[in-house]
Amino acid sequence: MEHQLKEEQGRIVVALKGDVDLQSSPAARSVLLDAVGRGFPIFVDLSDVTYIDSSGIASLVEALQDARKRGSRFALVSVSEAAHRVLQLARLDKVFAIHASLADALSRAE
Amino acid sequence: MTRPRVNENHTWKSDDAFSDHLELLAAMGQDFAASRDIDKTLEHALVRITEYLDAESGALFILDDEGKTLTCTSCHGATQITGFRLPSDQGIVGRAVQNNAGEIVRDASTDPSFFPGVDRQTGYTTKSILCAPISIHDRRMGAIELINKRGSDPRFTPDDLHILETMASSAGLAILNARMSEALVEKERFERELELAAEIQRSLLPERRDGGFPVHGASIPARLVSGDFYDFFTLPDGRIAFNLGDVSGKGMNAALLMAKTASLYRCLGKTLHHPGQLLARINAEIHETATRGMFVTMIGGIYEPATGLVRLANAGHEPPLLHRRDGRFVAFPAEAPPLGIVPSSDSFDDFPETELNLEGGTLYVFTDGVTEGYLKGGGTLRVEGFEAVIRENAGIPLARRLDNVTALFGGAGRTLRDDVTMLGVDDAEPAKARGAAPGSPTPRAPRAPRAKEEVEEEELVRLEVSARPDRLKLVRRAVSEAAALCGCGETLTRDLILGVDEACQNVIRHAYGDDPGGDMIVEIRRKGDELIIELRDFAPPIDVDKVRPRDLDDVRPGGLGTHLIGQVMDEVAFLPSPPGGGNLLRMVKRIS
Structure with a gap:
């Protein structure tokens, strides 16, 4: 898994890429929690996620919970089909705010 | 000479009467075998050994569970140091335990391991020491230490050491035995507690109503305690609230979470009559406090006999099956995640509800123990098999229908793989009362099981x-x-x-x-x-x-x-x- 973190105009975009699995999810978790810790709205770009497992989903849930506690916005954008399928199987697709693209997310105030 | 204290559990010969160490050993062995109080028996054994080997004093040291500290648990003779502790690698006794070997110290004052603090405290002068570890194989349990041989020659002999070592082995076996029976008692206590827990769990399930009541449930636990539950109760307006759930995992932690969830439902369900809201509230509670990784799949619903309407909320549970009057089955898949996974801040968002009309049919809610559990005759039912059994039993009262399904599982002496739990809501009688002539359900022969194709x-x-x-x-x-x-x-x-x-x-x-x-x-x-x-x-x-x-x-x-x-x-x-x-x-x- 690779990741990319961009901070721009008072928001953070974290892009996760590749396989988020048991081996890489600890890294994903710390990237996400660090980003949330900076107190800005977080958009997680999952367009290049080729695989995500329960440990990866758990990292997203933990980051979401943390963001909510801080009152920060936390949204998933450009979710790949592979990632969307797992969110759906976990029945978490209604729990996360999911947007087709970053632009789409920004056009909607939370 | 000091006489041994008389132990009320035993009779023994005067120590003087032991003509040789074999006789002493045999007597000790009998003591140990009959002992119900290991401490007393060891204390008496120490007296016997000290006297037999003609030492001025003797002390028994026991090693703690971590193997770090030796504690003197009993003494006999000139020095009284009961309760004295020392690190397990110190003193001559510590050395014997560490090396797992007995030894004779002819002159304690010249031995670097000798710990003179005790003599200072007791005012006693230690000259010679005989010490043997108590151990079984490599399992160290303590040591016996004798001090100062009486008589003209104050030195202990290799024969003395040999005898002490033999006695120590015998004591070791007795200690091991006592510890094992303690563990056995603990296990029995645990089992009794488990039975109590099972009894409390059974009391959480509703009592069976008479045959005319439209809702019935059945549950058989795979082990003593269960992670499944169901409940139903009539609301003041005549509607019937029902639920069924399955806690992830098995055993005591699942059983405790089951008890919590079932109690929450019963308590909140009396005032909150929207299943979606109810499940969201319970989710918030469970998510806040549940152990990481545990969750509950659950179905909550309200049935209105006056109309046949059911409102359902399904949190990650097996889809309930509606067996319609025309014989067809309709499944209602979950629309919400299991309870305990989603953050609690969603609690104000209700879980989605599904509304359906039973129209004289029967709704079955069940755990995967029903569709995936091992049948008495081998194999699993799967959903298709479950549907077939329901069809076969469609003509008989609901409670017996459910019993006929649970009867397919396990059986005396056979462990179930999973808890098997079901609940049914039968709208046939209420539909008749509503005047919608129910007619007889379309008779349909149960599907013949497909012949197993011989496929490579x-x-x-x-x-x-x-x-x-x-x-x-x-x-x-x-x-x-x-x-x-x-x-x-x-x-x-x-x-x-x-x-x-x-x-x-x-x-x-x-x-x-x-x-x-x-x-x-x-x-x-x-x-x-x-x-x-x-x-x-x-x-x-x-x-x-x-x-x-x-x-x-x-x-x-x-x-x-x-x-x-x-x-x-x-x-x-x-x-x-x-x-x-x-x-x-x-x-x-x-x-x-």
Whole structure:
């Protein structure tokens, strides 16, 4: 898994890429929690996620919970089909705010 | 000479009467065998040994569980140091324990290990010491120390040491024995507590109503305590609230979470008459306090006999089945995640509700123990089999219908694989009362079970890898190749990969746990339109009949991963431990 973190105009975009699995999810978790810790709205770009497992989903849930506690916005954008399928199987697709693209997310105030 | 204190449990000869050490040993052995109080018996043995070997004093030291401290538990003779402690690697007694060897110290004052503090405290002068460790094989339990031989020659002899060592072995066996029986008593206590817990659990289930009542339930636990529950009660307006749930995992922690969830429902359900709201509230409670990784799948509903309407909310549970009057079955899949997974801040968002009209039909809510549990005659029911049994029994009262289903499982002396729990809401009588002439349900012969086609199995992939996170990619690739060989579509392939990956994770994280380095074998075979995936590990085998609930949970953890496996696979089951040990998980995915 690779990741990319961009901070721009008072928001953070974290892009996760590749396989988020048991081996890489600890890294994903710390990237996400660090980003949330900076107190800005977080958009997680999952367009290049080729695989995500329960440990990866758990990292997203933990980051979401943390963001909510801080009152920060936390949204998933450009979710790949592979990632969307797992969110759906976990029945978490209604729990996360999911947007087709970053632009789409920004056009909607939370 | 000091006389031994008389122990009321024993009669023994005066110490003077022991003509040789064999006789002493035999007497001690009898004492130990008859002993119900190990401390007293050891105390008396020490008296006997001290007297027999003609020492001025004797002390018994016991090593603590961590092996760090020696404590003097009894003394006889000139010095009284009962309660005295020292680190297990100090003093002459410590040295004997560490080396697991007895020794004779002819002149204590010149021995560097000798600890003079005791003499200073007691005002006694230690000259010579005889010390033997108490141990069985390599298990160290303490030591016996004798001080200052009486008589003209104050030195202990090798013969003395030999005798003391023999006595110490005998004492070691007695201590070991006593500790084992303590463990046995503890186990019995644990079992009694488990029975009490089971009794409390049974009291949480509703009492069976008379035959005319439209809602009935049935539950048989796989073990003493259960993670399944159901409940129903009539609301003041005549509607009937019902629920059924299944806590992930098994054993005591599942049972406790079951008790909590069932109580929450009963309490909140009296005032909150919207199943979606109710489940959201319970979710908030469970998520806040539940142990990480545990969850509950649950269905809550309200049935209105006056109209036949049911409002349902389904949190990640098996889809309930409506057996309509025309004989057809309709399933209602879950629209919300299991309770305890989603953050609690969603609690103000109600879970989605489904409304349906039973129109004289019967709604069945059940746990996967019904569709996936082992039947008495072998095999599993699956949803199709469950539907067939319901059809066969459609003409008889609901309570008996449910009993006829539970009767298919387990049986005397056979352990169930999972708790089997069902609840039915039968609208036939209320529909009659509503005037909608129900007519007789369309008679339909139960589907004859399909004749088992003789299909050859074809092995597609066999992969043996270390059970390590960095090998999962390889496993996923292998599954992907096997799926491609069978012409599986994209979603099906992804689901298969996810299911196998999650199952491997369970092996890595739970079966091997803290003991990495084991291997696992993934084997994928095709049989007709079924992909059969077997995952073998070499971790300590799980004997479902013997392991305690907690151990079992370690290997079959609850959590999102297990939930996902259940979602993507058609069948998941642990097979009996294969020859050579380990565990064998079998998953089946139909790919037609």
